[in-house]
Amino acid sequence: MTAEQRNDVEPETGSISAATQTEIAAEAETAPTPAVQPRRGGGPFGGGAQAPVQKAMNFGPSAKRLIGRLRPEAWPVITVTVLAIIGVVFSVLGPKLLGEGTNIIFEGVVSSALGQQIPDGTSQAEAVEMLRAAGQDDIANMVSAMSGFSVGAGIDFAALGTVLLGVLALYLLASLFMWLQGWVLNGAIQRTVYRLREDVEEKVNRLPLKYFDGMQRGEVLSRVTNDMDNVSQSLQQTMSQMLTSLLTVVGVLVMMFTISPLLALVALVTIPLSAVITVVIAKRSQKMFAAQWKHTGALNARIEETFTGHALVKVFGRQKEVDEAFDEKNDELYTASFGAQFVSGIIMPAMMFVGNLVYVAIAVVGGLMVAGGTMRLGDVQAFIQYSRQFTQPLSQLGSMANLLQSGVASAERIFELLDAEEQDADPQTPASPASVVDGGDAGARLAFEDVSFSYSPEKPLIEHMNLVAEPGSTVAIVGPTGAGKTTLVNLIMRFYDVGSGRITFNGVDIADMTRDDLRSRTGMVLQDTWLFGGTIRENIAYGRPDATEEEILAAAVAAYVDRFVHALPDGYDTVLDDEAGNLSAGEKQLITIARAFLARPSVLILDEATSSVDTRTEVLVQKAMAALRADRTSFVIAHRLSTIRDADVILVMENGSIVEQGSHTDLLAAKGAYYRLYNAQFEAPVDEQV
Known part of the structure; x- marks a missing residue:
C-alpha cells in the first residue's frame, strides 16, 4: 500500500478518505484476495492509467444513456441545432450563388463572341433560330438555356x-x-461532464470497500480521469461535427436534386461505397488499435518498473538486459502502432478516390447536359462543388466512427462505476455519543459485544468477539499475519460493518452514528507516511485547517518536528515535493505524528507509527505518544513487541480470535502465544547462524 493512501486523512475530521479505505482494506491480512487484474501501464508515458478501450460492449444503450446526460441542456442543444441549420443553409447556398456568377461570366463571353456573327441587340429567341439555321445546334442549345441573354x-x-x-x-x-x-x-x-464528474466523486465516497477490494486503484483512477476526459473530448468533437455533417448531407442533397435529379442520383452512389469502405477498414483497424494499446501498456509498465528500481538496475549491472527488454517491447509497439495508423489512415484516401470517381462522372454527364442545353455551365460548376461538399461530411462521419465508439466505451465504464452497489446509508436520525471536550470525547469507551464478521461467508474470521477498551486505556493488538488485526481497525472505523453483534462508542452503537461523526472522533497514524505537495505547516494542519499558529507549533514541538525543521531552508514554510523527497523517512513520520497531535482525536489508532524513526527518536516519540494518549482510547497495532510493554491491555489474536489478553508482564509469565511471539523476535537471528 502506498504512503500516499495510507495516511489520507480528511480535512477537519481526522478520518480516513475513500481512497485510504481502499488501501487499508487491500492490506488487511484476512481480506479475500481480489481477482487478478491486468496490470496497467505506468511511467512517464502512461501515467499509470489505462488507455480508453476501443469498443463498447453495449453501444446502443450506453450511447442513449450518455446522450440522456444532456437532458438538462435541452435549450442549449436546441439552440445549437438551430444555429447549425442556419449555418449549413448559408453554407450550401454559396456554391449555387457562385454558379450564378459563372453563368454571368460564361454568358457574357458567349454573347461577345456571337456579336461577331450576329448583330448586337438580337434577342435570345432570334439568336437561337439563326444559330440553328446555320447548323450550330449545340451552341443554339446552350444559348437557349441561358437566362437574360442578349447578343x-x-x-x-x-x-x-x-x-x-x-x-x-x-x-x-x-x-x-x-x-x-x-x-x-x-x-x-x-x-454535462462537470455534473458527471460530480456524480462520480459523490459515488466514490458512497462505495463500500468491498468494491475497491476487487478493483485495482489504477483501474478506478482510469475511469475517473482518462475515461472522463475521453468522454468529454469525444462529445466535443463528434456532436458538433456529426450534427453539421448530417445537416450538410441533407442540405447538399436538396440543392443537388434542385439543380439536377439525374446528377444527384449519380452522386448518391457515394453513400453505399463509403459505408462499405468504412466498415471494412474500421473492423480491421479496431483490432490493431487494441493491440496498440496492449503493447503501450506493456511498454509503460516496463518503463515504470525500470525507473522505480533504477538504483537496483545500476547496482546489479542489468542495464543491458533492461535495454534489450525495452527494445523488444518498443518494437512490438512500433509494429502495432504502424499497422493501426496505416490501416485507419486508408479511410480518407479511399473516400477521396470514391469522390474523384463521382467527380469524373458528374463532369462527364454534366458536360453532356450543358452541350445538350438541359443545364447551364454554372449549375454544373455548382453541382461539382456540392459533390465535394457531399463526400467530405461522409468521410468525416466515417473517420469519427472509432472516436464515437471509444467515447461511448469510456462512458460505459463510468456508468458501471455509477451503477455499483453503494454502502448502507447513514441513519436519518443518527445518535451521538457524549459531548466533545478539548477536540475529542472525554474518555471514549469502545466495546465489542458478541461481534462476528467475515469478508466472505465461506471463510469465517471473527466470531463472537467481546472486548472492552476503557476510556484513556491503550490497547495493543499483536499476532501473526492474517490474525485479523487490521480487520479490527476496519470495524472500528466502519470501513466494514459487523455481521452480527455491535460495537459501541460511549454506549452508542456506531451503526447508529453517521460515518462522518464516528471518523471525526478518530485519528490514525500509519506505518507508511502520506504528505502532499505543500509546506510543512500546511501538512501539519491538514486535519485542522483552522488551527492557530500557536497550536501548530505546539504540535510540532510535541512530535519533535521542531527539532529538525529549523535546519531546512524555509523552516515551516519549506515546500515539500510530491514524494517529500527532501525529508528522510523518519522526518516524514514525525510530521504525520504532529498532524495527529493537532487533531486531538478521542480515539487514536497507531499502526507501527514509529517504525520509520531511529531508536533515539523512537524513545522521544513514545513519550510524546504517551502524552497524546492521555484520557484517550488508543489502539496500537505492533509487530515489535518491545514498543507495547506499557500498554494497559495486550490482545493476542490468532485466526480472528483473541487467544490471550493481559499486561506485558502477565502474558510473559503465562508462557502462551504472546510468550512465543516475544521470544521469536530474538530466536530468528540465532536460527540464521546455525
Whole structure:
C-alpha cells in the first residue's frame, strides 16, 4: 500500500478518505484476495492509467444513456441545432450563388463572341433560330438555356460584383453561426461532464470497500480521469461535427436534386461505397488499435518498473538486459502502432478516390447536359462543388466512427462505476455519543459485544468477539499475519460493518452514528507516511485547517518536528515535493505524528507509527505518544513487541480470535502465544547462524 493512501486523512475530521479505505482494506491480512487484474501501464508515458478501450460492449444503450446526460441542456442543444441549420443553409447556398456568377461570366463571353456573327441587340429567341439555321445546334442549345441573354451585351460586371458580395456575405454568416454553435455546444458539453464528474466523486465516497477490494486503484483512477476526459473530448468533437455533417448531407442533397435529379442520383452512389469502405477498414483497424494499446501498456509498465528500481538496475549491472527488454517491447509497439495508423489512415484516401470517381462522372454527364442545353455551365460548376461538399461530411462521419465508439466505451465504464452497489446509508436520525471536550470525547469507551464478521461467508474470521477498551486505556493488538488485526481497525472505523453483534462508542452503537461523526472522533497514524505537495505547516494542519499558529507549533514541538525543521531552508514554510523527497523517512513520520497531535482525536489508532524513526527518536516519540494518549482510547497495532510493554491491555489474536489478553508482564509469565511471539523476535537471528 502506498504512503500516499495510507495516511489520507480528511480535512477537519481526522478520518480516513475513500481512497485510504481502499488501501487499508487491500492490506488487511484476512481480506479475500481480489481477482487478478491486468496490470496497467505506468511511467512517464502512461501515467499509470489505462488507455480508453476501443469498443463498447453495449453501444446502443450506453450511447442513449450518455446522450440522456444532456437532458438538462435541452435549450442549449436546441439552440445549437438551430444555429447549425442556419449555418449549413448559408453554407450550401454559396456554391449555387457562385454558379450564378459563372453563368454571368460564361454568358457574357458567349454573347461577345456571337456579336461577331450576329448583330448586337438580337434577342435570345432570334439568336437561337439563326444559330440553328446555320447548323450550330449545340451552341443554339446552350444559348437557349441561358437566362437574360442578349447578343453583344458582354459580361455584366455590376451583376457579377453583386453575386460575389452575396457569396462573401453568405460565407461570413455561415462562419459566424458555426462559431456560435461551437461556443454554445462547448458550454453544454462541459457542464454535462462537470455534473458527471460530480456524480462520480459523490459515488466514490458512497462505495463500500468491498468494491475497491476487487478493483485495482489504477483501474478506478482510469475511469475517473482518462475515461472522463475521453468522454468529454469525444462529445466535443463528434456532436458538433456529426450534427453539421448530417445537416450538410441533407442540405447538399436538396440543392443537388434542385439543380439536377439525374446528377444527384449519380452522386448518391457515394453513400453505399463509403459505408462499405468504412466498415471494412474500421473492423480491421479496431483490432490493431487494441493491440496498440496492449503493447503501450506493456511498454509503460516496463518503463515504470525500470525507473522505480533504477538504483537496483545500476547496482546489479542489468542495464543491458533492461535495454534489450525495452527494445523488444518498443518494437512490438512500433509494429502495432504502424499497422493501426496505416490501416485507419486508408479511410480518407479511399473516400477521396470514391469522390474523384463521382467527380469524373458528374463532369462527364454534366458536360453532356450543358452541350445538350438541359443545364447551364454554372449549375454544373455548382453541382461539382456540392459533390465535394457531399463526400467530405461522409468521410468525416466515417473517420469519427472509432472516436464515437471509444467515447461511448469510456462512458460505459463510468456508468458501471455509477451503477455499483453503494454502502448502507447513514441513519436519518443518527445518535451521538457524549459531548466533545478539548477536540475529542472525554474518555471514549469502545466495546465489542458478541461481534462476528467475515469478508466472505465461506471463510469465517471473527466470531463472537467481546472486548472492552476503557476510556484513556491503550490497547495493543499483536499476532501473526492474517490474525485479523487490521480487520479490527476496519470495524472500528466502519470501513466494514459487523455481521452480527455491535460495537459501541460511549454506549452508542456506531451503526447508529453517521460515518462522518464516528471518523471525526478518530485519528490514525500509519506505518507508511502520506504528505502532499505543500509546506510543512500546511501538512501539519491538514486535519485542522483552522488551527492557530500557536497550536501548530505546539504540535510540532510535541512530535519533535521542531527539532529538525529549523535546519531546512524555509523552516515551516519549506515546500515539500510530491514524494517529500527532501525529508528522510523518519522526518516524514514525525510530521504525520504532529498532524495527529493537532487533531486531538478521542480515539487514536497507531499502526507501527514509529517504525520509520531511529531508536533515539523512537524513545522521544513514545513519550510524546504517551502524552497524546492521555484520557484517550488508543489502539496500537505492533509487530515489535518491545514498543507495547506499557500498554494497559495486550490482545493476542490468532485466526480472528483473541487467544490471550493481559499486561506485558502477565502474558510473559503465562508462557502462551504472546510468550512465543516475544521470544521469536530474538530466536530468528540465532536460527540464521546455525
